[in-house]
Amino acid sequence: MEKPAQVEYPVHELIGRRWSPVAFSGRPLTGSDIASLFEAARWAPSSFNEQPWRFIVAARDDPEEFARMLSCLSPGNQAWVRHAPLVILTFAKLAFDRNGKPNRHALHDVGLAAENLVLQAMSMGLFAHQMAGFDSAKVVETYGVPGGFEPVTAIAVGYPGDADSLPEDLRRRQHSKRARVSLGSLVFTKVWGEPPDFLGA
């Protein structure tokens, strides 16, 4: 199922086709497919090349590990993520390796890496759905996350699936319209709130 971005200006196909489905096929990913996702994340840019991202991964074909991972997610997310072949947790290292000072860009840079991962997935025929709905304390306890690292998101990854077997509320989510605010309310020039001329042109 496709839900292309309703763009006013052309964007690259991977960016325009990206969306966050709730219906995934159970088709497993190969190990080297999974490795490519993290390779894409690894080569993201970061402040002082700090690379403040870490990842924990569980595949559905390891039922015990997958169940541990699922148990960290909110019940609402478990309902659809349990069909996905792969779940990833992302983490931020909050202080700089170089001097121990707080890295104000740690979460931002995890975002840069995560979007690389998401678009790499798209390029392989996969879709990714990022979530904030999980139990951070439970993640820290379950996986022995050391101090100084903060859980950031969970990401479900898999081939697109069929929403017909999902409960009504999830079917509705799968088919809901994608919405974004206008470019003119996001992009300014000269002073906050003033849209640049090229947006009206």
Added chain:
Amino acid sequence: MEKPAQVEYPVHELIGRRWSPVAFSGRPLTGSDIASLFEAARWAPSSFNEQPWRFIVAARDDPEEFARMLSCLSPGNQAWVRHAPLVILTFAKLAFDRNGKPNRHALHDVGLAAENLVLQAMSMGLFAHQMAGFDSAKVVETYGVPGGFEPVTAIAVGYPGDADSLPEDLRRRQHSKRARVSLGSLVFTKVWGEPPDFLGA
């Protein structure tokens, strides 16, 4: 000049070719090129579809505005950014529109949007270089940034240029080797610190 990522596993060409040069050509961008960069950012995913990103833009072909923008950057960054045709500031909205509560993912989600912008640039033959080195307080004052929004990064965008005319230290930066830590020190399974089998396979 190309500096492809030294990958162990294949990644999409836009991700593998992306890097952060300091040498830019003065060749200007068209208005619709610039609009496509922000269109790509606009369609990034975000927590509760909050879209917590905002942008301020200045082009080199408006010398007065460009000088105001440059004056907010660190002197080290001004030295090379002044040759780039476009500079962008990114901002995060720190609280949710929906309930006024702090959005823990605000900076993360700005990172998602920024990486869309960076990869969109790559797809258009442009390169982008993100920076943390700028004067946040001066940005807030210069552009009248309202409370609740935080400056996150500056991004220089342009066509690749020639490093020969740059000072020695910048030439060295342009040609320095790109480095990343190993995948096995970033990606874990079962417990923090344990690399998954597929990375060794």
